[in-house]
Amino acid sequence: MSIPTISMDELRRWLAEGRPVTVLDVRHAANHAEWSIPGSRGEDVFDALWANDPTALKEIDLPTDRPVVTVCNAGKTSLLAAERLQARGYQALSLAEG
Numbered sequence: 001m002s003i004p005t006i007s008m009d010e011l012r013r014w015l016a017e018g019r020p021v022t023v024l025d026v027r028h029a030a031n032h033a034e035w036s037i038p039g040s041r042g043e044d045v046f047d048a049l050w051a052n053d054p055t056a057l058k059e060i061d062l063p064t065d066r067p068v069v070t071v072c073n074a075g076k077t078s079l080l081a082a083e084r085l086q087a088r089g090y091q092a093l094s095l096a097e098g
Contacts, residue, residue, distance in 0.1 A: 003082045005096040006069055015039070020066040026057075026081040027072050037071060046072070049080045057084045067091045074098045 006014075014021050015037075023040035025032050026049065032042035041062075048056035062068055068090050070078035078094040085092035 003079050003086065004093045005075075005079075006093045007096050011037075011069055011095060020063075022062050022066055022068045023071060024060075024062065024068055024081065024085075025071045026077055031073065040071060045081065046077055049077055049084070057081060057088075062090060064090065067093055069093050069095055071095045072098055 023037050025036055025040045025042045026045050028046050029042060029044040036042060043057070043060060045056045068085055070081040070085070070092060072078040075094060075097045078098065082092040082094040
């Protein structure tokens with residue numbers, strides 16, 4: 001499965017335009033508390049995603065009427081998260097390079 005990505009510039013444009021989008025930060029809670037994209041939702045699932053825990057993101061409830069952009073530090077964990085969300089039927093994209 002090929003996971004689409006979105007550049008930071010394009011995401012910034014979407015947010016500036018008020019385009020409906022959910023930004024899901026999948027880093028550790030401490031990282032999210034240190035800095036985050038305004039309006040993003042933090043879910044501390046970094047370790048669970050890398051451990052291939054099947055329950056990672058399973059219980060998360062996100063709007064289905066808009067894209068979900070997953071965010072991490074370098075772009076690898078966000079790809080894992082987007083893949084999981086796509087498998088659940090979400091229109092998920094990973095933020096390129098984190």
